[in-house]
Amino acid sequence: MNETRPTEQDLRAEVEELRRQLAEQRKLHQPGIAPANSSPTPAKLVALGVLTIVLIVAGFLAGYLPRQRREQVLAAEVKADAESLPVVTVARVTRSATRSELVLPGSIQPLTEAPVLARASGYVRKRYADIGDRVKDGQLLAEIEAPELDQQIRQAEATLQQAESSVQQAEAALEQGRSNEDLARITAGRWSNLVKRGAVSKQENDVYQAQYAAQRASVQALEKAVAAARSNVGAVEANVARLNDLKGYQAVRAPFAGVITVRNVDVGALINEGSTLLFRIAQTGQMRTFINVPQADAGAVRVGQPASLEIAELSGRKFNGRVARTSNAFDPASRTLLTEVEVPNPDGTLLPGMYTQVDLQVPRKNPPLLIPGDTLMVRADGPQVAVLDSSGRVHFNHIQLGRDYGNHLEVLSGLEDGQQLVVNPSDVVQEGIRVKAVQSEGSARNHT
Numbered sequence: 369m370n371e372t373r374p375t376e377q378d379l380r381a382e383v384e385e386l387r388r389q390l391a392e393q394r395k396l397h398q399p400g401i402a403p404a405n406s407s408p409t410p411a412k413l414v415a416l417g418v419l420t421i422v423l424i425v426a427g428f429l430a431g432y433l434p435r436q437r438r439e440q441v442l443a444a445e446v447k448a449d450a451e452s453l454p455v456v457t458v459a460r461v462t463r464s465a466t467r468s469e470l471v472l473p474g475s476i477q478p479l480t481e482a483p484v485l486a487r488a489s490g491y492v493r494k495r496y497a498d499i500g501d502r503v504k505d506g507q508l509l510a511e512i513e514a515p516e517l518d519q520q521i522r523q524a525e526a527t528l529q530q531a532e533s534s535v536q537q538a539e540a541a542l543e544q545g546r547s548n549e550d551l552a553r554i555t556a557g558r559w560s561n562l563v564k565r566g567a568v569s570k571q572e573n574d575v576y577q578a579q580y581a582a583q584r585a586s587v588q589a590l591e592k593a594v595a596a597a598r599s600n601v602g603a604v605e606a607n608v609a610r611l612n613d614l615k616g617y618q619a620v621r622a623p624f625a626g627v628i629t630v631r632n633v634d635v636g637a638l639i640n641e642g643s644t645l646l647f648r649i650a651q652t653g654q655m656r657t658f659i660n661v662p663q664a665d666a667g668a669v670r671v672g673q674p675a676s677l678e679i680a681e682l683s684g685r686k687f688n689g690r691v692a693r694t695s696n697a698f699d700p701a702s703r704t705l706l707t708e709v710e711v712p713n714p715d716g717t718l719l720p721g722m723y724t725q726v727d728l729q730v731p732r733k734n735p736p737l738l739i740p741g742d743t744l745m746v747r748a749d750g751p752q753v754a755v756l757d758s759s760g761r762v763h764f765n766h767i768q769l770g771r772d773y774g775n776h777l778e779v780l781s782g783l784e785d786g787q788q789l790v791v792n793p794s795d796v797v798q799e800g801i802r803v804k805a806v807q808s809e810g811s812a813r814n815h816t
Contacts, residue, residue, distance in 0.1 A: 453804040454804065455804045456762075456791070456793070456804070456805060456806070457790070458756055458789060458806070459788070459808040460788060461738070461783050461785055461789060464738045464778060465735060466735055467731055469728070470661070470727070470729075471725050471728075472726050472728070473726070474658060475657060475723060476655050476657050476677075476711075476720060476721065476724055477655065477657065477658070477721075479654040480626070480650065480651040481626075481629075481648065481651070482624070482649055483645050484620060484622075484647040484648065485642060486620070486640065486642070486644045487617035488615065488639070488641055489516065490513050490517065492511075493513040494635060495510045495631075495633070497509045499628050500627065501628045503627070503628060503649065505622060505624050506622060508620070508621055509620045509628075510633070511619055517611065521611045524604065524607045525608055528604040535594065535597040535598050535601055537597075538590065538594040541590050541593070542593070545586050548587075551583075552579050552580035552582075552584075555579070556576045559572065559576040560573060623649065626649045627651075628647055628648070628649055629649065631646075632647070633646050650720055652718070652719070653713060653714060654710060655713045656709065657709050658706060659726050660699070660705070661694075666698070668728075668731065669705065669730075670691065671691055673728065674689075674729060675690060675726055675727065675728050676688050677689060677711055677724045677725070680725075686727075687712075687717075688711070689710050691707060691708070692708045692710040693707075693708050694708070737779040737784075737785060740777075740791060741774065741777050742792050751769055752766055752767065753765055753767055753790075754790035755789060756803065760802050761802050762801050762802075763800070767783055788805065790803070
């Protein structure tokens with residue numbers, strides 16, 4: 369059973385009773401009064417000891433119990449005050465790493481790729497390569513049968529022979545014209561001497577002089593005719609050479625060493641010159657991928673900068689490359705810089721058309737602060753965060769955001785390293801309110 373504690377009035381009554389008993393004892397020992405029994409009895413001594421102990425205990429209880437009650441009341445008030453504060457989760461502001469990973473999507477493409485088109489019209493007589501085949505430079509891929517081209521070559525060769533005959537005729541006429549010119553020149557000279565001697569009339573001399581001039585003009589005309597015939601021969605020869613070159617294209621060959629990625633025709637297919645795609649060949653020993661770097665990070669991208677590629681299907685493996693070139697101009701639609709990354713592919717693991725993630729290691733001289741994404745509040749006057757001061761009060765700070773990593777955000781201004789931020793602040797969290805903070809398990813870490 370619970371013991372009943374004495375009240376303050378009971379303690380005071382006991383103290384008064386003890387004082388009265390002590391006063392009676394003093395009266396007994398006063399001079400002139402003879403005690404009935406001068407020596408104290410054992411019972412009196414025991415009673416006196418018990419009385420002393422009771423006085424000590426009473427004095428202790430009279431001072432300790434009120435103090436204990438006051439402390440209990442204060443503790444209860446403090447506990448009630450603490451339990452009444454809103455409980456919030458906080459996370460610490462940290463500093464980003466000195467090197468940032470800029471991860472961008474890209475599509476792998478061969479360094480060199482070319483379509484193989486038909487230069488001669490006809491039918492595919494034989495095919496020697498198919499998709500996936502690795503071919504060498506100049507290797508025969510297919511043969512085209514072009515009977516019309518053969519007929520054109522024979523016709524052009526006949527025209528060439530005709531043109532050569534025309535040249536021979538023109539040259540013979542030129543020789544004859546030159547002979548006639550020599551005869552007219554000699555005759556004109558003789559008649560000129562006769563006129564000087566007065567043997568013939570001047571009219572007759574003028575006739576022979578005119579004949580000589582006509583023969584000389586005729587020779588010039590014949591020379592031009594010979595030149596024209598020879599030019600005609602050159603044109604026909606060029607046509608024959610062109611047709612022979614086209615005949616050479618009946619044998620379709622690989623323009624360089626690589627792998628066949630597309631094959632569009634089979635034996636017997638009709639081929640049109642310059643419009644039918646026969647094959648597509650790509651060099652896969654060196655691959656490249658194009659990425660679009662945002663304007664905010666374009667200043668940190670340099671030609672020769674190392675980069676690495678990761679393929680989701682090839683987990684745990686990275687392919688190292690470098691930045692080969694940039695467009696040095698931003699796309700006005702997306703405000704991004706087109707960048708080409710080259711990656712060696714000696715074993716052919718990387719295939720054209722693969723989707724990849726390109727990781728660029730971007731150095732930073734002054735890395736920005738990093739906060740968890742769930743601490744951000746976007747209001748009408750801009751982005752804010754709830755900062756917890758040393759006394760446990762909440763203050764809202766306006767911040768300037770940098771790069772968004774999804775679960776973390778970079779802050780360019782408005783915060784200091786090490787500050788505590790409220791995670792997912794509710795409507796209870798107001799300016800100046802005191803809260804009870806609980807550290808978040810997923811506090812912001814350095815983003816590397």
